[in-house]
Amino acid sequence: MGDRPMTTGASKISFGTDYGCCFVDLGKTRIMAQVSCELITPKENRPNEGLIFFNIELSPMASPAFEMGRQSELLVKLNRQLERCLRNSKCIDTESLCVVSGEKVWQIRVDVHLLNHDGNLMDAASIAAIAGLCHFRRPDVGIQGEEVTVYSTEERDPIPLSIYHMPICVSFSFFQQGTYLLVDPCEREERVMDGLLMIAMNKHREICSIQSSGGIMLLKDQVLRCSKIASVKVSEITELINKALENDKKARKTGGKFGFAESLPQERITALKTDVSHVEMSDVKEKANEIVQRAEVPPQTVPCPVLTAPGTGQVGEGLENSWGLEEEEEEEDETVELKMELEEGHEEKGKGDVVVISDSDSEEEDVVILNQVTTKEKASSSNQQGAVASKQQQKKKKKKKRGQ
Amino acid sequence: MKPLSGFRSYCLYLTISVRSAIQTKEGTGVMPSSLSVQMTTQISNVKSPRQSSSFLFTSTMDVCASSSPTLREFGCEQNLLSRPDGSSSFVQGDTSVLAGVYGPAEVKVSKEIYDRATLEVVMQPKVGLPGVRERAREQCVRETCEASLLSTLHPRSSLTLVLQVVHDDGSLLSCFLNSACMALMDAGLPMSCLFAGVTCAIDTDGQVITDPNAAQEKESRALMTFAIDSTERRVMMSSTRGSFTVHELQQCIAVSQKASDKIFQFYRDSVRRRYSKTL
Numbered sequence: 201m202g203d204r205p206m207t208t209g210a211s212k213i214s215f216g217t218d219y220g221c222c223f224v225d226l227g228k229t230r231i232m233a234q235v236s237c238e239l240i241t242p243k244e245n246r247p248n249e250g251l252i253f254f255n256i257e258l259s260p261m262a263s264p265a266f267e268m269g270r271q272s273e274l275l276v277k278l279n280r281q282l283e284r285c286l287r288n289s290k291c292i293d294t295e296s297l298c299v300v301s302g303e304k305v306w307q308i309r310v311d312v313h314l315l316n317h318d319g320n321l322m323d324a325a326s327i328a329a330i331a332g333l334c335h336f337r338r339p340d341v342g343i344q345g346e347e348v349t350v351y352s353t354e355e356r357d358p359i360p361l362s363i364y365h366m367p368i369c370v371s372f373s374f375f376q377q378g379t380y381l382l383v384d385p386c387e388r389e390e391r392v393m394d395g396l397l398m399i400a401m402n403k404h405r406e407i408c409s410i411q412s413s414g415g416i417m418l419l420k421d422q423v424l425r426c427s428k429i430a431s432v433k434v435s436e437i438t439e440l441i442n443k444a445l446e447n448d449k450k451a452r453k454t455g456g457k458f459g460f461a462e463s464l465p466q467e468r469i470t471a472l473k474t475d476v477s478h479v480e481m482s483d484v485k486e487k488a489n490e491i492v493q494r495a496e497v498p499p500q501t502v503p504c505p506v507l508t509a510p511g512t513g514q515v516g517e518g519l520e521n522s523w524g525l526e527e528e529e530e531e532e533d534e535t536v537e538l539k540m541e542l543e544e545g546h547e548e549k550g551k552g553d554v555v556v557i558s559d560s561d562s563e564e565e566d567v568v569i570l571n572q573v574t575t576k577e578k579a580s581s582s583n584q585q586g587a588v589a590s591k592q593q594q595k596k597k598k599k600k601k602r603g604q
Numbered sequence: 605m606k607p608l609s610g611f612r613s614y615c616l617y618l619t620i621s622v623r624s625a626i627q628t629k630e631g632t633g634v635m636p637s638s639l640s641v642q643m644t645t646q647i648s649n650v651k652s653p654r655q656s657s658s659f660l661f662t663s664t665m666d667v668c669a670s671s672s673p674t675l676r677e678f679g680c681e682q683n684l685l686s687r688p689d690g691s692s693s694f695v696q697g698d699t700s701v702l703a704g705v706y707g708p709a710e711v712k713v714s715k716e717i718y719d720r721a722t723l724e725v726v727m728q729p730k731v732g733l734p735g736v737r738e739r740a741r742e743q744c745v746r747e748t749c750e751a752s753l754l755s756t757l758h759p760r761s762s763l764t765l766v767l768q769v770v771h772d773d774g775s776l777l778s779c780f781l782n783s784a785c786m787a788l789m790d791a792g793l794p795m796s797c798l799f800a801g802v803t804c805a806i807d808t809d810g811q812v813i814t815d816p817n818a819a820q821e822k823e824s825r826a827l828m829t830f831a832i833d834s835t836e837r838r839v840m841m842s843s844t845r846g847s848f849t850v851h852e853l854q855q856c857i858a859v860s861q862k863a864s865d866k867i868f869q870f871y872r873d874s875v876r877r878r879y880s881k882t883l
Contacts (some may be wrong), residue, residue, distance in 0.1 A: 217698050217771050221730075228686045232770065234730045260726050261704035261766035263687050268726050311731050313768060315702060316685040472874040473679030473695075478672050479814055479863045488854035495850075 211437070213331055213444040219358065220336030224328040227386060228318035233328035234311045235336040239350070242298070242305040250297020250305040254282050255312065256325055262317040278321055281411065282312070285326055285367050285400040289408035292333065293362040299341050299348060306338060308361070319387035322398055326369040331441045335448065336361055367408040368437050370430040372397045374416050381422075383429060397423070399430045403438040673804075673814035675863055676775075680783070680874055682790040688766075690791025694783035697817060698773035701780055703787035707763035721755040721763050727780070728768045745780055748831040748841045754794040763793065774817040775803040777829040777843060782867060789875070798834040800867035802860035803827065806848055812856055814863050828856050832864040834871075 212225040220235030242249060256278045258266040266272070286292070297306040310332060312325050337358035342349045373385040373393040382389055390396075395414030401407050407427065412418060676697030685691040688704035695701075708721055715722050725746040727738040749765065765787065767780050781801025788795060805816040805824035813820055821827055826846030833840050839857060848856075 217773070221771070230685060232768075236731050257728065259704075259728055259766060259768060260706075260764060261685065261688055261691070261702070261728075261768060264706050264709060264764075309731065313728065313730075315704075315768065316687050318686060468681070469878050469880070470683050471679065471681035472870070472877055473677065474866075474870055474873075475677050477675050477866050479675060479859060479866070480672075485855065487858045488851055491854045491858075492850055 211440060213327070213440055215331075215335055215444065215448045220332050222328050222332040222335055224324050224331065226320060226324040226327070226384070228316060229320060229324045230315040231321075231324045231328045232313045232315055233325075233332035234313075235332045236309050236311070237306050237336075237338045238309070239299065239304050240307045241303060247302035248298050248305075249294040251307040252287055252292060252294065253307060253309045254279060254286065254329065255310065256282060257311065257313045258317075259313055259315060262314040266314075266317075274321075278325060281322055281369070281398065281409075282325055282329060284411075285369055285409045286310075286329060286333075289365075289367045289400070289402075291330070291363055291365050291367055291402075291408075293364060296362045297338075299343070304348065308333070308336075308338075317387060319390045320371050320384050322369050323371055323384060326367070326400065327437060327441070330363075330366045330368065331444070333361060334363055334366070334441065334445055365402040365404060365406070366438055366441065367400045367402045368434045369398055369400045369409075370433050372399075372426050372429075374414075374418075378416055378418060378422060381426070383433065397426055399427055401427070401430050401434045403435050405431050673812055673859060673863070675815045675866060676817070678782075678867075678870065680786055680870070682786055682874065682878065688787075688791075690787045690789070690793070692783050692786035692790055693770070694779055694786060696775055696779050696782070696815060698771055699775055699779045699817075700770040701776070701783045702768040702770055703780075703783040704766045704768075705763065705787045705791040705793070706766075707791065707793065708758040708761035709764070711760060711762035715762065716760045719756060719759050721753070721758040721761045723750055723753065723755065723763045723765065725749070725784075726764065726766045728766070730769045730772075741777055741780065744777060744829075744831075744841055744843050745784055748781060748799055749784060749788065751840050752795045752797050752799050752833065753788065754796055757794055772818065774819075774821045775815050775829075777801060778803040778815070781829075781831050786871070786874070789871070796835075798868065798871060799831045799840055800834070800864040800871075801829060801831050802863045802867070803829045804856040804860055806846070806852055806856070810852075812852075812859055814859060826852070828853070828860075830857060830860045832861055834864075834868050837861045837864060 210225065210227070212223075214223045215221060216223065216232075216234075220233075222233045224231045224233070240251070242251070256275065258272070258275050258278075260266050260268055292308070297308065299305060310329050312328055314321060314325075337360050339353065339358050340351045340356040342351065371384060373382045373389055374380065374395045374397070375382070375393055377394065382393075385393060385396075393414065395412065395416030395418075397418065398409075398411045398413075399407060400409035410423075678697070679695045680692055682692045683690070684693055685702075685704055688706055690705040691703065693700065693702045711722050715724075723746060725742045727734060727742045727745075729735075729738055745765070745767070753763070755763070765784055767784065769776065778801030781799060785799050789798070803815060804827075805813045805820055806826040806828075807813060807820065807824050813824070816824060816827070824846065826844065826848040828842065828844040828848075830839050831841040832838070839860075842857075844853075
């Protein structure tokens with residue numbers, strides 16, 4: 201059986217500025233995990249236990265095949281595996297997350313974002329999730345009788361979660377019916393493999409979860425061998441996580457800089473960093489003043505604009521409906537009354553400008569052509585009102601005629 | 605919101621220009637005492653609205669020298685992801701953003717445009733699902749990118765820009781814009797101009813702060829983000845929140861234009877470093 205050397209691609213773990221943010225590089229695969237918490241009511245059948253919610257996001261950045269909002273099979277598989285690995289193994293003490301039994305418990309939410317897909321997503325996701333959970337600090341809570349106070353980070357130091365053990369997944373890919381075995385396959389190897397065996401284990405050599413997919417048949421000694429390899433790998437990775445946590449803790453204590461910004465590599469030609477720089481403000485005010493004084497006066501606004509172009513009508517609140525459509529009699533009465541009042545207020549230029557055409561082919565009773573040329577806005581509005589009024593009066597007449 | 609009219613504005617203008625003239629000629633932050641006394645009496649006689657008086661007091665030259673707006677330290681790394689065609693990570697102080705670009709690639713028939721490339725911007729928040737705020741920001745970034753990309757060179761193709769928040773400590777939209785520009789450069793997509801994002805905040809005293817962090821943003825009276833283009837330093841996109849006067853807006857635009865000089869210089873330096881033979 202051919203094995204790849206244990207130390208595959210450079211594994212790197214780093215933490216972000218806020219608690220619970222973790223970056224993992226496994227070879228070229230990059231993953232970011234963020235842990236957050238909030239207070240919710242617990243489940244009815246388990247009033248003493250807090251909840252943990254996992255969410256893996258396959259960002260479209262990771263691969264051109266991933267699309268936003270598409271629930272692909274791979275996503276469901278990864279989510280399920282992560283849940284089994286971390287929730288079912290009970291690595292986190294959920295009873296310590298209880299604040300008030302039956303009323304308020306903490307819900308820990310782990311969001312895992314995949315940034316670059318170069319294979320072996322399960323391993324990277326599990327490392328990121330467990331490292332993030334180890335790094336996370338939840339706000340301190342004080343209970344005094346009936347009152348519960350949640351202290352912010354400034355008031356009291358946040359407290360870490362109680363974690364029993366750290367389960368980490370290790371994946372093995374098989375080729376040619378189990379002849380060849382590769383640890384930590386990359387994306388191209390994943391595409392052509394026959395089957396995959398995933399073992400989740402902690403450093404105490406306890407298997408938390410084991411899953412074989414792809415339909416290959418494995419012999420007992422093959423599985424045992426894989427588990428031995430896994431235990432070696434898991435202890436290495438656990439060392440790595442602990443070291444990274446230590447470094448981060450030291451940096452925060454001594455007041456040194458920490459976070460993603462600091463982990464930006466400086467010795468690469470593709471990276472560059474500058475220092476704090478001042479912005480020259482000397483002639484800013486003159487420039488601003490100049491621009492403001494040079495600006496045109498804003499156009500005069502009219503509270504109720506009226507359209508005067510040919511072939512247009514207007515409909516709207518407070519404006520007269522001039523589309524020439526039929527209206528009900530009730531409304532007619534009201535509008536006619538309104539118009540009477542309005543016409544008294546406005547100057548009337550005369551209704552003589554309106555031309556009425558009776559077109560027997562049209563669906564409407566009559567067609568009214570509005571006057572095109574008007575100088576004053578008020579005049580035009582009164583004209584249009586006049587037009588509608590005259591039309592409606594004619595309609596009334598016609599209906600009366602029909603009635604008779 | 606009309607500008608101060610008539611005598612008052614003239615007075616304001618006069619005092620400012622004289623002061624700045626003194627500053628630039630003398631080159632020190634100290635004003636001759638007699639002159640300053642004269643100035644202050646003049647100011648007190650002018651009954652100007654609150655913001656303009658504070659504008660005079662706090663942004664005068666002698667105060668300005670100590671509290672001039674600064675840009676936090678920024679850094680960038682390009683080509684850090686192996687799958688996307690172009691990728692960049694942009695860091696402004698503690699705010700950091702990751703951007704990945706795919707394109708030009710195949711486009712779905714429903715989304716294709718016959719004569720240009722279809723640009724899609726996807727923004728991922730750190731916790732939870734994307735909501736309305738992300739959509740609004742996506743729109744801002746998309747309009748800026750469409751204005752600067754030469755999309756007619758790639759008809760019936762798709763360009764996808766994915767932005768991921770790594771840490772938000774203020775000035776997030778301008779960080780998005782900067783990282784988007786660097787990622788588009790890294791992908792080698794043809795652009796007519798580069799763009800830079802600058803955020804300005806006006807705090808309760810009326811002072812202009814560039815590149816505010818989260819605490820400063822929260823206490824600000826107004827927050828404005830501008831995208832400035834590299835060829836003529838004009839405003840390509842602006843997104844504002846809060847209330848401010850026309851004067852303040854023009855001031856912030858002018859400050860952003862000045863600040864964008866630094867960012868464009870940074871782009872040049874990054875690219876020069878990348879294609880140089882030595883570090």
